[in-house]
Amino acid sequence: MKPKGWKDLPPGSVVLEGGSAAKFKTGSWRAFRPIWKDENCIQCLFCWIYCPDMAVKVKDGKRGDFDYDYCKGCGICALECPGKKGQKAIVMTEEGK
Amino acid sequence: MATTLTLKELSKKEDRFTHGHRMCSGCGAPIVVKIALMATDYPVVISNATGCLEVSSCISEFTAWNVPWIHTAFENAAATLSGVETMYRSLKKQGKMDREVKFIAFGGDGGTYDIGFQSLSGAMERGHDMIYICYDNGAYMNTGIQRSSATPLGADTTTCPAGSVIPGKLRSRKNLTKIMAAHNIPYVAQASPSHWQDFAKKVQKAHEIKGPKFINVIAPCNRGWRSKTNDAILLSRLAVNTCYWPLYEIENGTTKITVTPKQKLPIVDFLKPQGRFKHLFSPENEGLLTQVQDEIDREWEKLLKEAKTD
Amino acid sequence: MAKVVAVTGNEACANALRQVNPDVCGIYPITPQTDMMQRFASYIADGKVDTESILVESEHSSMSACIGAAAAGGRVVTATSSQGLALMWEMLHIASGDRLPIIMPVVNRALSAPLNIHGDHSDAMGARDTGWIQLWSENGQEAYDNTIQAFRIGEHMEIRLPVMVCLDGFIISHSIERMEYLEDQEVRDFVGPFKNFLPLLDLDKPKSYGPLILTDLYHEYKRAQHEVMTKVKDVVLDVAKDFEKLSGRKYGIFETYRLEDADIAIVILNSAAGTTKDVIDEFRDKGIKAGLLKPRLFRPFPFEEVAEALKHVKAVCVMDRADSFGGYGPLFMEVASALYPLERKPLLLNKVYGLGGRDYLPSHAAQVLTELHDISRSGKVNVLKEYIGVRE
Ligand SMILES: Cc1ncc(C[n+]2csc(CCOP(=O)(O)OP(=O)(O)O)c2C)c(N)n1
Ligand code: SF4
Ligand code: SF4
Ligand code: SF4
Ligand SMILES: [Mg+2]
Numbered sequence: 001m002k003p004k005g006w007k008d009l010p011p012g013s014v015v016l017e018g019g020s021a022a023k024f025k026t027g028s029w030r031a032f033r034p035i036w037k038d039e040n041c042i043q044c045l046f047c048w049i050y051c052p053d054m055a056v057k058v059k060d061g062k063r064g065d066f067d068y069d070y071c072k073g074c075g076i077c078a079l080e081c082p083g084k085k086g087q088k089a090i091v092m093t094e095e096g097k
Numbered sequence: 098m099a100t101t102l103t104l105k106e107l108s109k110k111e112d113r114f115t116h117g118h119r120m121c122s123g124c125g126a127p128i129v130v131k132i133a134l135m136a137t138d139y140p141v142v143i144s145n146a147t148g149c150l151e152v153s154s155c156i157s158e159f160t161a162w163n164v165p166w167i168h169t170a171f172e173n174a175a176a177t178l179s180g181v182e183t184m185y186r187s188l189k190k191q192g193k194m195d196r197e198v199k200f201i202a203f204g205g206d207g208g209t210y211d212i213g214f215q216s217l218s219g220a221m222e223r224g225h226d227m228i229y230i231c232y233d234n235g236a237y238m239n240t241g242i243q244r245s246s247a248t249p250l251g252a253d254t255t256t257c258p259a260g261s262v263i264p265g266k267l268r269s270r271k272n273l274t275k276i277m278a279a280h281n282i283p284y285v286a287q288a289s290p291s292h293w294q295d296f297a298k299k300v301q302k303a304h305e306i307k308g309p310k311f312i313n314v315i316a317p318c319n320r321g322w323r324s325k326t327n328d329a330i331l332l333s334r335l336a337v338n339t340c341y342w343p344l345y346e347i348e349n350g351t352t353k354i355t356v357t358p359k360q361k362l363p364i365v366d367f368l369k370p371q372g373r374f375k376h377l378f379s380p381e382n383e384g385l386l387t388q389v390q391d392e393i394d395r396e397w398e399k400l401l402k403e404a405k406t407d
Numbered sequence: 408m409a410k411v412v413a414v415t416g417n418e419a420c421a422n423a424l425r426q427v428n429p430d431v432c433g434i435y436p437i438t439p440q441t442d443m444m445q446r447f448a449s450y451i452a453d454g455k456v457d458t459e460s461i462l463v464e465s466e467h468s469s470m471s472a473c474i475g476a477a478a479a480g481g482r483v484v485t486a487t488s489s490q491g492l493a494l495m496w497e498m499l500h501i502a503s504g505d506r507l508p509i510i511m512p513v514v515n516r517a518l519s520a521p522l523n524i525h526g527d528h529s530d531a532m533g534a535r536d537t538g539w540i541q542l543w544s545e546n547g548q549e550a551y552d553n554t555i556q557a558f559r560i561g562e563h564m565e566i567r568l569p570v571m572v573c574l575d576g577f578i579i580s581h582s583i584e585r586m587e588y589l590e591d592q593e594v595r596d597f598v599g600p601f602k603n604f605l606p607l608l609d610l611d612k613p614k615s616y617g618p619l620i621l622t623d624l625y626h627e628y629k630r631a632q633h634e635v636m637t638k639v640k641d642v643v644l645d646v647a648k649d650f651e652k653l654s655g656r657k658y659g660i661f662e663t664y665r666l667e668d669a670d671i672a673i674v675i676l677n678s679a680a681g682t683t684k685d686v687i688d689e690f691r692d693k694g695i696k697a698g699l700l701k702p703r704l705f706r707p708f709p710f711e712e713v714a715e716a717l718k719h720v721k722a723v724c725v726m727d728r729a730d731s732f733g734g735y736g737p738l739f740m741e742v743a744s745a746l747y748p749l750e751r752k753p754l755l756l757n758k759v760y761g762l763g764g765r766d767y768l769p770s771h772a773a774q775v776l777t778e779l780h781d782i783s784r785s786g787k788v789n790v791l792k793e794y795i796g797v798r799e
Contacts, residue, residue, distance in 0.1 A: 006627035006634070011567060012506035013620055013628055014605050015155060018613030019163035021117030029122060045104035049293050050330050052127040054116040061105035070116035074123030075327030092327075140610045144475065152619045160615035165607045168617035169474050169501050176468035179461060180431065180475025180483075185608060187430040187459040188481060196610060216471065219464030 026053065030073035032092045034066055040089035047077035047090060099138050102297050107135045111163070118161035119153040123326030125316035125333060126150045128290040129232045130203060133314075134164070136300035139199040142185075144178035146208030147171035149239045149318070150232065172212040174202040175220035175229055182225045199304050200227035206247035207237040210273050221280045221309040228303045231273065232316035242321040246271040249341075250392065251385050252373045254321070259376035264385055269392060277311040278347045284310040286346035286355075291334035295344055295355050302346075315342045323372025335367040340397040345404065352403040361397070364390045409587040409654065416547040416579035419586060420486070420512045420572070421446035423554035426594035428456045429510075430481035430601070433469035435462075437491040438524045439576040440514040444486055466491035470498035470509075477507035478616050480606025482558070484509065488576060489516035492530045496537065502569045503538025504632065505616060506604075508561035509569040511539075512554060515677070515728075516576040517763040525764020526576035528676060532729040532737040538632060540570040540639055541706040543676050545662075548586040550574040552656060553703075555589070558598045559646040565638055567604055573705075575678040577764065589654060597653055636707040643704050660704040663716055665691060669698030671779035672717060672753075674742050675726040676702055679760070679767045683726075686772035690780075697776050702738070710745040717742070718749050721783035724756040724775050728767075735792055754782055757792040771796050 010016055043063055048056040055071035057064035078090040100106050113134040120127050126149060134141070143166045145151040151168045154161040169177045178200050188194035204213050209231040217229055236254050237243040243256040250269045253259035257266040278285040283306050288296035296314065303310040315336050317329040324332060336342035337356060341364060344356040365386070368374040377386045414422070421443045424432070432451075434444045450456045461476070463469040469485050477483040487495065492513055502509050513531050517523040531541060542557060544550035550572060557570040574580060589597075605614060620628060640660055647658035664684050666672055673683050680701040690697040700716055702708075717723055725743070727736025734740065739757035746752050758775055761767040774795065782788055 003623060004627065006630040009624070009627055009631050010605075011631070011635075012504065012605070012616070013618055014505075015158055015160040015615035015618050016605075016612075017158070018160065018165075018615070019112070019115040021154070021156075021159040021161035022115045024117040024119070024159045026117060026119065045108055048108055049104050049132070050128060050290070052120060052122075052124050052131075052329070053118070054112050054114070054131065058108040061108055067116065072122035073326075074329075075325070076123055076330055079327045080330050142479075142607060155615045155618040157618060157620060157624060160618065162615050163613055165610065165613045166615045167475060167478055167607055168615075169471055169505075170497060173468060173471035173498070176463065176471035177475035179463075179468075180433075180472030180477075181479040181607060182475075183431050183459050183461050183472065184476040184479035184481045184483075187457070187476075188479075188608065190459070191430075191457055194608065198608070198610065215464060216468050219468055222464070223462060 025069045026072055027069045030071055030095055032073040032075060033095050034071060034073065034075070034078055034090050034092055036065055037089045037091065040084040040087040042082065042084055042089070044082060046080045046082065050076050050080050052076065099301050102294050110135055113163045115161045115163055117159060119156065120149060121320055123319050123329055125234065125290055125318060125329040126232045128329065129230070129314045129316050132290060132293050132296050133201060133230055133300050136297035137199055137201070137304060139304065140196055141199045141201055142181055144174045144181065144202040146174035146204035146213055148205035148208050150203055150205065152239060171208050173216045174204045174208060174213060176216040178202045178227050179220040179223060179225045182227055202227060202229045204229070204231055205238070206231060206233040206235060207245045210246045210271050218280065221277065221282050221311065224308050226307055228300065228310040228312060231313045233313055234316045234318035234321060236321050238318050238321045247273070250389050251377050253376060254373070264376055264382050274313045281350070282309045282311065284346065284348050286312045287342065287344055288312055288314045289333040289337050289342055289344060290314065290316065291330045291337060292344055292356055299346060321373065324370050328370060332367065332370065335362065338362045339364045339367045339393065341367050341393055343397060343400055345400060352400070354400065354404045364393050409589060411585065412588055413583050413585050414547065415581050415583055416550045416574050417443040417514065417581065418446060419547045419551035420554050420574070422588060423551050423594070424484055425450045425456055426589070426591045427482070427555065427558055427598050428595065429458050429484045431461065431476040431483045432458050433461050433463055433473045433485035435466050435469045435487070435491065437466070437488045439516055439580045440486050440488040440491070443512060443514065466494040467498060470495040470502060473509045474498060474502050474505065474507055477509050478505060478607045480603045480608045482601040484511065486512040486514065488514045489518055489530045492534055493518060496534065499534055499537035499539060506567040507569060508567050510554070510557045510561055511569065512550065512572045512574065514576045514580045515573055523763035526578050527762045527764065528729040531571060531573045534571070535706055535737060538568070539706060540568050542570065542572050543703055543705055544572060544574045544579070545677055545680050545701060547579055547584040550579060551586060551588070552650065552654065552658065555594055555597065556646050556650050556658070560639065560642055562602065563642045564602060564604065566635060566642055568635060568639070573677065578678045587654070593653060597649065639707050640704065640709055658703060660709045660712060661700055661702045664699040664701070666698030666700055666716060668696055670696040670721045670783050671776060672698045672700060672720045672723045673726055673772065673775060674700045674702070674723060674738065676705070676728065676738060679726065679728065682767055682769055683772045686769050686776060690776050695776070695780055708741045708745070713742060713745040714749055717746060717753055718751070720753045722754040722756070722779045724758055724779055726758050726760055726775070728761045730759050730762070754786065754788050756782070756788060759794045760796055765796055767796065
C-alpha cells in the first residue's frame with residue numbers, strides 16, 4: 001500500500017475506526033507457542049481472562065483454540081491453567097522447533 | 098442490568114479493548130484494562146495518560162480501543178476527562194444527549210502519583226462523575242524504568258540504581274490510595290488483576306456510585322520488574338498474599354478488606370522472583386530487607402485496625 | 408439594535424461570551440484576566456447562560472479540560488493571562504494539533520521573572536508558534552468584536568482551530584470605554600449553532616483522539632496543519648464582512664492609518680496603536696507623511712498583504728511590546744520576513760517598548776517618528792534594535 005500523503009490524513013490525527021488494532025497482528029512476536037490440550041481442559045476460562053492479548057478464543061462461553069495471529073507467547077495462560085488432575089491443558093513449546 | 102461476574106458470562110461480551118495492541122508480551126496493564134472494561138455495562142469514554150498503555154494501544158491508524166478514547170498528555174488524564182464529562186453533562190442538560198455514559202481515566206503510576214497528581218486531586222475534588230484507575234507498575238516504564246513515588250522501597254530502577262554505595266530506592270512508596278480516600282470521595286479501592294472478580298466487582302460498584310471514584314490496581318511489568326513474561330498474575334497474587342498490595346475498599350469513609358490472604362506470606366516471596374530486588378538478598382542489605390518487611394507489617398496492621406473500627 | 412455602553416475590556420469580553428452562550432467554560436484566576444471569568448461565573452450563577460463551568464485547579468488543567476470538552480463535542484471557552492498561558496503551553500499545541508476550536512481571550516501581561524502583573528505581549532508572543540489563530544485588539548470594542556468573530560473563524564468547517572483574542576492587560580482590560588454592544592439574539596444568530604466535527608461523544612462510532620504518530624506520518628500531519636493555516640486569512644475576511652453588515656464596524660487582517668502615501672510608518676499592536684495614531688496626526692500637520700499599520704491577525708501572519716501595504720514606505724519602525732532575547736522582537740521578525748522578498752525594501756528599525764506595563768507615551772511615538780524621518784532622508788540606520796522609554 002502506498003504510504004499516505006498529507007492530504008490523505010484525517011484532521012487532528014483522530015483514529016476513526018475503533019478496534020482497528022486488530023489489523024495489526026502480533027503473533028510474529030512469539031518465541032514460545034501455547035498448545036491447548038482439550039482433553040485436560042476444565043473450561044474454567046482463566047486462560048481467557050488473564051490473557052493480556054485477547055488471544056484465547058471463546059464462543060458461547062466455551063473455550064476454543066488460541067488465536068495465534070495475536071498470541072505473543074507470554075505463557076501466563078499456561079502458568080495459570082489448573083488443568084485436570086495435575087495435567088495442564090496448556091503447554092508451552094518453543095516456536096520453530 | 099450488570100453482567101453476572103462469571104467468566105462464562107463475561108466471555109460473551111464484545112472486546113472493548115482488542116488484540117493487536119503493542120504492550121510487551123506478558124504485560125499486566127492490558128489485563129487490568131480488559132477486566133475494567135468488561136465490568137462496565139454502559140457506554141464508556143476513556144481518557145488515558147501518556148505511558149506504556151497509551152503509546153502501545155493507539156499508534157497511527159491502529160487503535161485497540163473499541164470505545165471512545167482520548168489521550169492528550171502525561172499529567173492530565175483526569176483533567177482531560179473532567180472536560181469530556183462536563184461537556185456530557187452540559188449536552189445532557191440541554192437535551193442534546195440522552196444516553197447514560199460512564200467515564201474512566203487510566204493512568205500509570207508516574208502519570209498518577211507524580212506528575213498527574215494535581216490534576217487527579219483537582220478532578221476528584223470537583224466531583225466529576227468518573228472512575229480514575231491507576232495501573233501501578235511501580236516506575237516510569239515507558240521511558241525505561243525510572244523511579245516514581247510508587248516505586249517500592251529498595252527497588253532497583255534506572256534512576257535509583259542499586260549501586261555499590263546506594264542500594265536502590267531509599268524512600269518508601271507514597272500511599273496514594275489513602276491519599277485519595279482523604280479527598281473524602283465516595284469510593285476508593287485497591288485491586289489486583291489476579292483477583293479478577295474482586296476487581297470487576299469494584300468497578301461495577303464504582304459505576305453505580307455517582308461522583309468521583311479512584312481504584313488503584315497493581316499491574317506487573319516483567320521488563321521493569323525483571324521477572325518472567327508469564328508471571329504477571331502470579332506476582333500480583335503474591336503482592337496480595339504478602340499484604341504488599343492489600344485488597345480493600347473505602348466506601349463513604351468505611352474501610353473494608355475485600356480479600357484477606359488465607360495465610361500472610363513473607364514479603365521475600367514477592368521480592369525473590371523480581372530482578373529489581375536481587376541486591377536486597379545480599380548480606381549487606383539484610384537491614385533494608387527487614388525494613389521492607391516491617392513496613393508492610395505495620396501498614397497491614399494499620400489497615401486491619403481501620404477496617405475493624407469502621 | 409446596538410446598545411451604547413461604558414464598560415471595561417474584561418466586561419466586554421465576558422459579555423461577548425455570555426451572548427454566545429458556550430457549552431463549557433474553564434475558569435481559573437490570574438491578573439488581569441480574573442474579573443473576566445468572575446463575571447462569567449456570575450452569569451452562570453444567575454442562570455444567564457447554559458454553560459457548565461469547570462473550576463479547575465490550574466491553567467494546565469483548564470486547557471486540558473477544555474480540550475476534553477471540545478473533543479467531546481461542543482463549544483468551549485476559557486480565558487487567561489501571562490503565567491497562566493505559559494503553564495498552558497504544552498496543551499496549546501495539543502488543542503491545535505487536535506483541531507479543536509476553543510476560544511480564549513488572552514489579557515496580555517508580562518512574564519516572570521521578575522514578577523510583574525502589568526501589560527505587555529510576552530505571554531501571547533511566547534505562544535505564537537502553538538498553532539493557534541491570534542487576533543489582536545486595540546481597545547475594548549475590538550476585543551468584544553474579535554471575541555464574537557473568533558467563534559465563526561475557529562469553528563469554520565474548513566478551519567477547526569483554536570483562537571486567542573489578545574487585549575492589553577489593565578490598559579484595555581480595566582479601563583472603562585464607550586462602546587457598542589450587539590443584541591444577544593444578533594450575536595447568537597451571527598455565531599450560529601455549534602457544528603460538531605468528529606465528536607468523542609458520538610458513542611456509536613468510537614474514535615481515538617491523540618494517537619502516537621511515528622516518523623512515517625508526523626511530518627505529514629504537521630504539513631496538513633500548515634495548510635489549514637493558509638486558509639484562515641480568507642475566512643477571517645469573510646467573517647469580517649458579515650460582521651460589518653451586522654455592526655457597521657469594518658475589520659481586515661490589519662488596519663492601516665494614513666499609510667497609503669506615507670514615507671515613514673510604525674507597525675504596532677494593540678492599545679499603543681491609538682496613541683501612535685494621534686502623534687501621526689501631529690506629524691502629518693507638520694507636513695511629514697507618517698502612517699501606521701496595526702496587525703489584527705498575527706497568526707497566521709499575512710506576509711504578502713503586509714509587504715504590499717508597506718512597500719512604498721521609505722523607513723518603517725516595528726514596535727514590539729515583547730522581546731525575543733538575543734533576537735529581534737517577534738513582530739519585527741515577521742515584518743522583516745514579509746518585506747524581504749521586495750526588490751525595493753523600506754529601511755527597518757525595531758524598538759522594544761512598554762514592557763511590564765511601562766507607559767507608552769506620545770513622546771515615545773514622536774521620538775520614533777522623528778528618527779524615522781531622519782532615516783528616510785539620510786538612508787542610514789544607526790541602531791537596528793533598541794529599547795525605548797528605558798532609563799540608562
Ligand atoms: C510532561 C511530560 N514529561 C515527561 C514525559 C515523558 N514520559 C512519557 S511516558 C513517561 C512514563 C510513564 O510512566 P507511568 O505513568 O508510570 O506509566 P508506565 O509507562 O509505567 O505504564 C514519561 C516520563 C512526557 N510525556 N510528558
Ligand atoms: S485455563 Fe486451562 S483448563 Fe482453564 S479453560 Fe483454559 S485451558 Fe482450559
Ligand atoms: S501465551 Fe500469553 S498471549 Fe498467548 S494466549 Fe497465552 S496468555 Fe495469551
Ligand atoms: S515495559 Fe512493562 S509496563 Fe510497559 S508494556 Fe512492557 S511490560 Fe508493560
Ligand atoms: Mg509506571
